[in-house]
Amino acid sequence: MNAIEFLGTGGTRTPTQGTTCVRVSKHCVIDAGNLINTLGDNVFTIEHIFLTHSHLDHIIDIPFLADLFVTQKSIALKIYGLKATLDDLRQFIFNHRIWPNFEEINLIGHENKTIELIEIIPEQAYHIDGVILTPFKTNHTDGSCGYKIEKNGTGILFSADTYKCPRIWELLDENPHIHTLVIEVSFPSSFDKLAFDSKHLTPSLLKSELEQCQRDDFSVYAMHLKTLFAPTILHELNTLHLLRNGGKVLSDHDTIAF
Numbered sequence: 045m046n047a048i049e050f051l052g053t054g055g056t057r058t059p060t061q062g063t064t065c066v067r068v069s070k071h072c073v074i075d076a077g078n079l080i081n082t083l084g085d086n087v088f089t090i091e092h093i094f095l096t097h098s099h100l101d102h103i104i105d106i107p108f109l110a111d112l113f114v115t116q117k118s119i120a121l122k123i124y125g126l127k128a129t130l131d132d133l134r135q136f137i138f139n140h141r142i143w144p145n146f147e148e149i150n151l152i153g154h155e156n157k158t159i160e161l162i163e164i165i166p167e168q169a170y171h172i173d174g175v176i177l178t179p180f181k182t183n184h185t186d187g188s189c190g191y192k193i194e195k196n197g198t199g200i201l202f203s204a205d206t207y208k209c210p211r212i213w214e215l216l217d218e219n220p221h222i223h224t225l226v227i228e229v230s231f232p233s234s235f236d237k238l239a240f241d242s243k244h245l246t247p248s249l250l251k252s253e254l255e256q257c258q259r260d261d262f263s264v265y266a267m268h269l270k271t272l273f274a275p276t277i278l279h280e281l282n283t284l285h286l287l288r289n290g291g292k293v294l295s296d297h298d299t300i301a302f
């Protein structure tokens with residue numbers, strides 16, 4: 045793959061749109077909001093899931109993947125996240141109450157466990173399938189992160205869910221080879237109180253954030269729009285000219301080339 049593919053782009057689930065899921069290589073995705081419905085039988089090619097945080101819209105397919113993989117795979121599904129994200133998965137999902145603890149359950153006929161939870165460290169690079177993923181802390185939940193996604197000397201910055209986050213703008217200024225920013229915009233500008241309380245962005249917040257960056261030569265794509273407000277958010281993004289340099293609001297199955 046010489047592009048990343050957006051398998052899920054919505055801020056909520058609808059019959060026609062999934063939630064956050066980005067395929068960065070044949071075997072690797074960021075977040076697991078929409079793997080099973082989009083990949084069908086090809087879902088068995090997925091070996092690595094890098095998580096941005098533990099909110100349900102980003103992890104929802106993981107329990108069902110474990111269920112599918114336990115009879116079909118011979119190596120563990122590797123799930124990467126910052127410590128707080130992995131703690132949440134262990135405490136609230138794979139706890140023998142909500143779902144079996146697949147960290148302890150062997151793949152049928154194999155010595156390997158079904159899933160393996162692997163802690164990642166902010167600002168450290170991870171190499172998978174020729175792609176370099178570097179997590180950076182964001183301002184959303186305890187343990188939330190975005191990713192710098194690099195391949196062949198170019199890069200894409202993926203914020204995932206975040207409120208105001210100076211590190212995004214530092215990274216863009218420090219890395220002129222990053223040609224694209226993919227950022228969330230969840231609510232219309234009039235919802236600034238809800239945006240603050242839930243740690244999400246609005247078009248007017250994104251405008252003031254973009255002004256912190258010295259560069260203006262990268263493309264800006266938006267996703268994670270809450271469906272009910274999507275027409276209003278799109279209108280505001282266009283009025284404020286925020287979808288720069290060929291950017292747009294992403295839909296499921298859109299791709300962005302490295």
Ligand SMILES: [Zn+2]
Pocket residue numbers: 097099184205
């Ligand atoms: Zn979230």
Ligand SMILES: [Zn+2]
Pocket residue numbers: 055064099101102205268
């Ligand atoms: Zn989300």
